Amino acid sequence: MxxxxxxxxxxxxxxxxxxxxxxxxxxxxxxxxADQLAPPLGPCVGDCPNPFPVPVHNGPPAGTDDTINVFVGGNYTVEGRAAEVEGKVVTVKDLTVDKNGGGLFNMGVVGVGSQVAPPPGTDHVTVGGAVDVVTGNRVQIGGGDPARWGNLAYGTTESGIIEFSGPGAARQDPAAIDPFLGLTTVIKDDSTCMAEQTATGTLSVEGNLYTFTGDGHSMRQIFNVDRNIGSDTAAADLVFAGIPAGATVIVNMVGPDPVLIRTNTGSGFPGDQLTDMQPLLMWNFPTAADATVSGNAQFQGSIMAGNAAGTVTLSNPGTNGRVYVAGNLVQTGTSGSEIHAYPFNGDLPTCGQSPSPSPSPSQSESTSPSPSPSASESESPSPSPSESGGPEPSESVEPTHGERPEPGQSHRPGGGLANTGxxxxxxxxxxxxxxxxxxxxxxxxxxxxxxxxx
CATH class of the missing domain: 1.10.287 (Helix Hairpins)
Structure with a gap:
């Protein structure tokens, strides 16, 4: 036995x-x-370079990305001397291009950026309402290499000069916007969810130096900022400390309207702290009726804005990251403004989960003299791109996998499971x-x- x-x-x-x-x-x-944004938002989907070219890049084509780079739940307006928007663009209402003095505006494929464009033959631009390219302006979709061509789908009317590379064309297709309509709610819910999180870090201000100090260990670093960053007369110098390698960083701008970020920090060059943080950095405007990003920086990180009745204005030379706004978007600038296609690979919170054990720290404002360098607006332009075989250059001199779930599906409020990545x-x-x-x-x-x- x-x-x-x-x-x-x-x-x-x-x-x-x-x-x-x-x-x-x-x-x-x-x-x-991971709780990443679900396609067609967030990480790159397609022939994605690994790593992405360091912004800003004016070399040869670097791959394709079918993820939306700019989503606008309201109207998208191009003003001032805005120059380019790279990647896939979706606006639920109208697209208006009315630059100061007119001129060229590139869409989809640009002269300087990541050089990761939407797949050829797809809709590079989808507009739910009307497209109005005001007299004296012209829009180019695709460009340079004829193989990098794309289409424009619009809902109601189309007017003005719109040029295409290769066989690209415009078509009236009111149903083209339908797959994306649920994304407005997703963006509103995600923006609200981020703003509800307990802070893990603090912001200290000494003169023009704004230092974000994390807790040194959390893999999702949350900063709740109840004031503007910079002012109408001075640009902020930004520094992050106590951020673990690979951590997602979320900066919730929860101050009173109008909300402003004005900074000269962000060159886009290798070794720049914010360049390294860019794929995991999210700037969130959950309730702002009027939010502006300005200064002379190549602004690093993605932007999300949850107020469907609000307006976000980008007047800085370059934005390197996704731009997802539930309301309106104004792209402007005095010497060129460009939006470059870079993914957001961060890990967003899931509302309903246990809050962070870290207490919500207060933000301190020191009255001691600033040890930082002067943050006054520089008149010198951002590094100029060299000549390339890309789209016709605009007036700007700044450089400035498998099945996909339906839009709106998310592990956060507003849908089902997200693509975890x-x-x-x-x-x-x-x-x-x-x-x-x-x-x-x-x-x-x-x-x-x-x-x-x-």
Whole structure:
């Protein structure tokens, strides 16, 4: 009987070991799941370069990206000396191009940016309402290499000069906007959710130096800012400290209207702190009726604005990241304003989850003299791009995978499961399932052996 009992004990022991081995895998899978924005928002989808070219880039084409780079829930207006918008553009209402003195505005493919354009032959620009290119202005969609061509789909009317590369064309297609209508709610909910999170870091201000100090360990760093960054007369110098490698950084701009970020920090060059942070940095305007990003920087990071009745104005030379606004967008500037296509790969919060254990720290404003360099507006332009075979240059001199869920599906409020973007979760979950299955099979086999011996 002792010889007969040994195999049974061994099988039971195997079952216990398998169950114990599976437990940490299940736990790791549950805590390791990323909660990225679901397509067609967020990370790159397509022939994506890894890594993306450091902004700003005027070299050869670097790949394709079918993710929306600029989403506008209201009207998209191009004014001043705005120059270019790169990547896939969707605006629910009207698109108006009315630059100061007229001139060229590039869309989809640009002279300087990531050089990651929407896939050829797709709709580079989708407009739910009317397209009005005011007299004296012209729009170019696609450009340079004829293979990098795209289309314009609009809902009601189209007027003015619109040029296309290759076989690109404009078409009236009121239904083209339909797949994207739910994204306004997704953006509103995500913006609200981010603003509800407990802060993990503090902002200190000394003169023109604005220092964001994280807690040094959280992989989602939250800053709740109840004041403007910079002012109408001085631009802020931005520094981040206490941010772990690979952490998502969310800056919630929750101050009273009008909300302003005015900074000269952000060159786009390798080694620049904000350049390195860009794919995981989100600037959130949850309720602002009037929000402006200005200064002389190549502004790094993505922008989200949740107020469907609000307006976001970009007057800085360059924005390197996604721009997702539930309301209106105005792109302007005195010497060129460009939006460049760079993904947001960050891990957003899920509302309803346990809040951060960190207390909400207060923001301190020091009255000590600023040790920072002068942050006054510089009159010198951003580094100028060299000549390339890209689209016809505008007047700006600044450089300035598989199945996709329906838009609106999200792991946050407003939909179902998000595209996790995690290469770790599925293998771990699968491994846990296999080990649990082995444990269950071993228990069953042990019981059968015991039954045979009775």
């Amino acid at each position: 002792r010889h007969g009992a040994r195999p049974k004990n061994r099988l039971v022991r195997y079952a216990a070991v398998a169950a114990l081995a599976a437990a940490p895998l299940v736990t790791l899978a549950s805590i390791g799941q 995690s290469s770790l979760v599925a293998p771990l979950a699968g491994g846990a399932a296999v080990l649990l299955g082995l444990g269950a099979a071993a228990v069953t086999l042990a019981r059968r052996n015991r039954g045979r011996r009775h």
